[in-house]
Amino acid sequence: MDNKTDLKNLTMEELTAFLQDMNQPSYRAKQMYSWMHQKLAGSLDDMTNLPKALREQLKDQADYTCLSMHERQISKIDGTQKFLWELHDGQMVESVWMPYHHGNSVCISSQVGCRMGCKFCASGIGGLVRNLSAAEMLDEIYRMSAVNNERVSNVVVMGTGEPLDNYDQILRFIHMLTDENGLNISQRNVTVSTCGLVDQIRELAKEKLQITLAISLHAAFDEKRKQIMPIAYKYSVDELVDAAAYYAEQTGRRVTFEYSLIEGNNDSDEDIAALTKLAKRAGAHVNLIPVNPVTETDFKAPKAAFLDVFKNKLEKNRINVTIRRSMGRDIDGACGQLRRKYLR
Numbered sequence: 096m097d098n099k100t101d102l103k104n105l106t107m108e109e110l111t112a113f114l115q116d117m118n119q120p121s122y123r124a125k126q127m128y129s130w131m132h133q134k135l136a137g138s139l140d141d142m143t144n145l146p147k148a149l150r151e152q153l154k155d156q157a158d159y160t161c162l163s164m165h166e167r168q169i170s171k172i173d174g175t176q177k178f179l180w181e182l183h184d185g186q187m188v189e190s191v192w193m194p195y196h197h198g199n200s201v202c203i204s205s206q207v208g209c210r211m212g213c214k215f216c217a218s219g220i221g222g223l224v225r226n227l228s229a230a231e232m233l234d235e236i237y238r239m240s241a242v243n244n245e246r247v248s249n250v251v252v253m254g255t256g257e258p259l260d261n262y263d264q265i266l267r268f269i270h271m272l273t274d275e276n277g278l279n280i281s282q283r284n285v286t287v288s289t290c291g292l293v294d295q296i297r298e299l300a301k302e303k304l305q306i307t308l309a310i311s312l313h314a315a316f317d318e319k320r321k322q323i324m325p326i327a328y329k330y331s332v333d334e335l336v337d338a339a340a341y342y343a344e345q346t347g348r349r350v351t352f353e354y355s356l357i358e359g360n361n362d363s364d365e366d367i368a369a370l371t372k373l374a375k376r377a378g379a380h381v382n383l384i385p386v387n388p389v390t391e392t393d394f395k396a397p398k399a400a401f402l403d404v405f406k407n408k409l410e411k412n413r414i415n416v417t418i419r420r421s422m423g424r425d426i427d428g429a430c431g432q433l434r435r436k437y438l439r
């Protein structure tokens with residue numbers, strides 16, 4: 096792709112203006128938007144009710160993002176599917192498809208690589224390569240939905256990348272994903288996960304979206320957090336929790352604190368007491384995650400029984416807690432691992 100307009104990255108209003116400039120009738124934008132964002136067309140040639148001359152003109156004057164599937168792994172345990180996509184410039188990103196009884200959830204990437212450098216994460220090891228466009232993020236979902244021939248009901252932006260480090264495109268993505276002319280997914284079924292970019296959280300709060308914001312806290316003390324997340328050098332836990340409280344106040348939506356339990360690191364009673372205070376201050380829900388073993392680090396996940404002990408102690412302190420189920424344990428589980436395997 097060069098600097099041409101990517102048709103899939105245009106909102107309905109922008110597409111309408113673009114086609115008007117090409118002297119197309121006004122109904123054309125709705126037709127095309129539906130092909131791209133509802134019928135999930137893989138190419139302009141799939142749009143059979145568009146005049147051939149127009150399709151040719153569009154191929155000449157614009158681009159059309161469509162990811163190609165490089166690898167697909169399917170878990171024999173729970174049907175989780177992991178996809179590795181090739182982008183137009185040869186870069187790779189991964190996404191996950193999780194079938195639940197209440198519908199299909201997908202977890203998508205927002206950047207190629209990531210510059211946040213969290214120590215427990217395989218995605219950040221090679222640094223940031225580039226941001227994904229809204230169209231590329233949407234297409235991760237569209238291609239998975241098309242391959243499975245099933246609808247998606249929940250979207251989690253928790254794969255490779257820090258979504259709020261790609262702020263404008265993530266906002267565009269949310270608007271297009273929840274547009275009634277597109278997949279029309281309810282904002283309440285969209286979760287965006289951040290490692291805690293305080294300024295962007297405050298910015299996002301003003302949008303008053305109804306999405307769920309998940310904040311990777313992982314440690315209740317600055318010193319401990321610095322050991323695992325370099326972003327903690329920029330923003331203190333205090334500033335982060337204040338931003339979370341502000342987000343909840345502005346949007347009326349309770350935020351989630353993600354807490355990866357690392358054996359012997361952030362799992363003491365002192366940690367529980369501090370985490371309780373922070374969760375209460377922000378009115379947050381706590382989601383416990385057994386840390387993912389990454390080849391390049393030596394973090395150990397606590398025993399399953401310990402997760403329950405930790406959970407019960409928080410619950411006694413009247414904190415709302417869940418434990419994240421680990422999906423697709425027999426395939427390349429944790430975020431970033433499939434892409435890293437490919438790069439290696």
Ligand code: SF4
Pocket residue numbers: 209210211212213216217218219254255256257289290
């Ligand atoms: S955990 Fe998220 S923010 Fe941290 S390095 Fe990995 S992808 Fe980036």
